Amino acid sequence: MSSxxxxxxxxxxAKSVFPDAPAWDHAAVPAWFGASQRAAWDAFARLPLPSRxxxxxxxxxxxxxxxEGYVVDASAAAAPRASLALLDHxxxxxxxxxxxxxxxxxxxPGGVQVLRLAEALAIHGDRLQAVLQPPETGLxxxxxxxxxxxxxxxxxxxxxxxxxxxxxxIEIVHLLEGPxxxxxxxxxxxxxxxxxxxxLEHHLSQGPGGLSIGAxxxxxxxxxxxxxxxxxxxxxxxxxxxxxxxxxxxxxxVRHSLFNLGSGWARTECRSLLEGPGSRSEMYSVSLAxxxxxxxxxxxxxxxxxxxxxxxxYKNVLFDxxxxxxxxxxxxxxxxxxxxxxxxxxxxxxxxxxxxxxxxGLEINADQVKCSHGxxxxxxxxxxxxxxESRGIPRLEATRLIAVGFAQExxxxxxxxxxxxxxxxxxxxxxxxxxx
Amino acid sequence: MKLxxxxxxxxxxxxxxxxxLTLDLPKGQVHAIMGPNGSGKSxxxxxxxxxxxxxxxxxxxxMDGVDLLALPIDQRSRAGFFLAFQYPMEIPGVSNANFxxxxxxxxxxxxxxxxxxxxxKQLYAxxxxxxxxxxxxxxxxxxxxxxGEKKRNEILQMAMLEPKYAVLDETDSGLDIDALxxxxxxxxxxxxxxxxxxxxxxxxxxxxxxxxxxxxVMADGQIIKSGGAELALELEExxxxxxxxxx
Numbered sequence: 001m002s003s004x005x006x007x008x009x010x011x012x013x014a015k016s017v018f019p020d021a022p023a024w025d026h027a028a029v030p031a032w033f034g035a036s037q038r039a040a041w042d043a044f045a046r047l048p049l050p051s052r053x054x055x056x057x058x059x060x061x062x063x064x065x066x067x068e069g070y071v072v073d074a075s076a077a078a079a080p081r082a083s084l085a086l087l088d089h090x091x092x093x094x095x096x097x098x099x100x101x102x103x104x105x106x107x108x109p110g111g112v113q114v115l116r117l118a119e120a121l122a123i124h125g126d127r128l129q130a131v132l133q134p135p136e137t138g139l140x141x142x143x144x145x146x147x148x149x150x151x152x153x154x155x156x157x158x159x160x161x162x163x164x165x166x167x168x169x170i171e172i173v174h175l176l177e178g179p180x181x182x183x184x185x186x187x188x189x190x191x192x193x194x195x196x197x198x199x200l201e202h203h204l205s206q207g208p209g210g211l212s213i214g215a216x217x218x219x220x221x222x223x224x225x226x227x228x229x230x231x232x233x234x235x236x237x238x239x240x241x242x243x244x245x246x247x248x249x250x251x252x253x254v255r256h257s258l259f260n261l262g263s264g265w266a267r268t269e270c271r272s273l274l275e276g277p278g279s280r281s282e283m284y285s286v287s288l289a290x291x292x293x294x295x296x297x298x299x300x301x302x303x304x305x306x307x308x309x310x311x312x313x314y315k316n317v318l319f320d321x322x323x324x325x326x327x328x329x330x331x332x333x334x335x336x337x338x339x340x341x342x343x344x345x346x347x348x349x350x351x352x353x354x355x356x357x358x359x360x361g362l363e364i365n366a367d368q369v370k371c372s373h374g375x376x377x378x379x380x381x382x383x384x385x386x387x388x389e390s391r392g393i394p395r396l397e398a399t400r401l402i403a404v405g406f407a408q409e410x411x412x413x414x415x416x417x418x419x420x421x422x423x424x425x426x427x428x429x430x431x432x433x434x435x436x
Numbered sequence: 437m438k439l440x441x442x443x444x445x446x447x448x449x450x451x452x453x454x455x456x457l458t459l460d461l462p463k464g465q466v467h468a469i470m471g472p473n474g475s476g477k478s479x480x481x482x483x484x485x486x487x488x489x490x491x492x493x494x495x496x497x498x499m500d501g502v503d504l505l506a507l508p509i510d511q512r513s514r515a516g517f518f519l520a521f522q523y524p525m526e527i528p529g530v531s532n533a534n535f536x537x538x539x540x541x542x543x544x545x546x547x548x549x550x551x552x553x554x555x556x557k558q559l560y561a562x563x564x565x566x567x568x569x570x571x572x573x574x575x576x577x578x579x580x581x582x583x584g585e586k587k588r589n590e591i592l593q594m595a596m597l598e599p600k601y602a603v604l605d606e607t608d609s610g611l612d613i614d615a616l617x618x619x620x621x622x623x624x625x626x627x628x629x630x631x632x633x634x635x636x637x638x639x640x641x642x643x644x645x646x647x648x649x650x651x652x653v654m655a656d657g658q659i660i661k662s663g664g665a666e667l668a669l670e671l672e673e674x675x676x677x678x679x680x681x682x683x
Contacts, residue, residue: 397542409576
């Protein structure tokens with residue numbers, strides 16, 4: 001099979017590419033799924049590119065949206081070359097290269113319902129229809145969510161039965177191989193009542209470039225717990241977009257953490273829906289931006305039920321001429337009384353030429369609500385550096401320790417020791433690489 | 437062997453704060469500086485540590501013959517100078533153990549790793565002495581510590597870094613009597629013929645627990661009187677007025 005090219009979205013991608021893109025036989029899947037992909041493809045072609053006037057793209061450099069020349073590699077890609085830093089113990093492990101499943105590197109024990117898309121469709125069929133739709137977050141990237149869905153050839157579907165608790169996390173690895181490779185990772189987590197699961201997803205490169213447009217959907221039924229972390233260590237020349245939707249039912253708890261340590265450009269959108277009374281959502285992020293990198297993050301904490309709780313902490317560390325953008329909204333709907341919602345973005349500037357943009361927001365339509373939002377941007381205080389230096393620690397090392405500490409404070413919130421250790425190590429390595 | 441401060445003049449902006457301060461702290465001795473608010477006590481401690489807000493306009497400070505003022509802040513520490521801060525900084529995200537490790541690592545030749553087993557053994561021994569719970573190793577430096585815990589942590593750092601000369605800036609302020617006793621025991625344990633200690637304090641109370649060899653009275657940027665431990669008692673009784681007026 002030949003490789004297919006993704007044309008510039010400015011000139012809508014040639015529709016002829018589509019039948020080649022999904023690597024499976026549509027005849028074997030439910031009709032609604034094939035229809036959803038075709039509709040997504042139409043939507044991608046139809047929807048306009050974001051413009052400067054678009055509030056959801058304020059401060060963003062739209063040149064990053066030029067997606068010419070990326071390739072959907074329909075042939076089986078090479079096995080992972082890099083020695084991967086993975087968890088010692090994973091309940092299950094999926095490894096994909098350019099979207100192709102790597103059986104030899106994966107580990108899929110029985111007893112846990114972790115499935116690839118075709119199996120999931122075969123077993124769950126129409127029950128997946130509600131989630132297997134374009135992963136639109138309403139935060140600006142409908143066009144690219146449509147592209148993701150249209151190109152979807154595989155996915156990881158994690159269905160945890162009622163009351164089941166997994167001791168170890170489920171680990172998903174997506175590797176990009178080749179400078180023009182495109183990958184469309186999709187993770188769906190369905191936790192039934194009182195189930196408990198942790199998921200660690202890695203996005204890595206075996207080369208400098210590539211494009212990743214991914215999505216995660218975390219659906220937590222009554223009293224269940226989902227901890228999800230995405231570690232982006234893609235190559236500096238790559239582009240990454242990721243769309244997450246969290247839906248928390250009654251008394252459910254979902255923690256969604258993003259660690260942007262790679263990719264030249266990253267756009268993340270995360271929408272948390274507090275659907276059930278007493279539900280909890282925590283959204284955390286650490287981004288380390290250097291050189292001319294841009295990290296653009298948009299969030300929504302949507303309180304739809306009474307007595308729900310949400311907390312958001314996004315931290316950015318900026319080197320060189322890097323840029324970050326944070327736009328977040330807490331929305332408390334009518335009837336969502338007794339909501340507790342917090343949102344904080346903190347930017348640490350480590351150069352004179354970097355730029356951090358923060359747009360925190362609140363929209364409250366209910367009573368008896370406790371909400372706060374805010375953003376801080378600053379350099380390391382001289383008095384902090386003085387304290388370190390007065391103990392004999394050189395200024396450069398002091399800066400590194402303080403910046404790493406700033407980031408590790410968020411790592412410590414992941415709430416799963418093995419994941420904290422692995423991600424903490426990745427953060428250390430990224431700082432060491434920066435020479436700061 | 438001594439810390440030798442000679443005719444030190446220091447300004448912050450246009451304002452002169454130290455106006456020709458002279459003081460010798462020989463190794464093996466404990467000195468105390470007492471004095472009213474605004475006499476320049478804290479300025480002295482910060483200048484010795486190298487704080488950039490202060491400008492030395494004239495005078496010298498020699499540490500065992502080495503020009504202390506010519507050294508960058510971190511080198512002063514590695515050369516054997518230590519300041520226990522009046523208001524220790526809180527450093528979120530950096531554990532106490534990592535902070536001390538970095539400070540000790542900076543004292544080793546480049547590329548030589550620290551002996552982690554020996555480090556923790558020493559750290560725990562010093563913490564026991566200061567009655568600090570082991571959980572303090574993993575906690576962020578001073579973050580959420582009580583006033584007394586912060587001061588104990590300063591003495592812990594001093595005990596780990598084993599300086600030749602240490603200045604303790606109002607280490608007794610904010611301590612209740614139990615904490616004061618623990619901190620004083622920690623300082624007394626560090627008294628040695630190889631070390632000079634300078635206590636800066638408002639109150640005679642500290643000197644009940646740490647007996648100084650010499651007490652200096654500071655006013656308006658100078659040492660105006662020096663004497664034995666009994667001078668502190670006299671100050672407690674009579675205040676500073678009789679001295680500042682005489683000067």
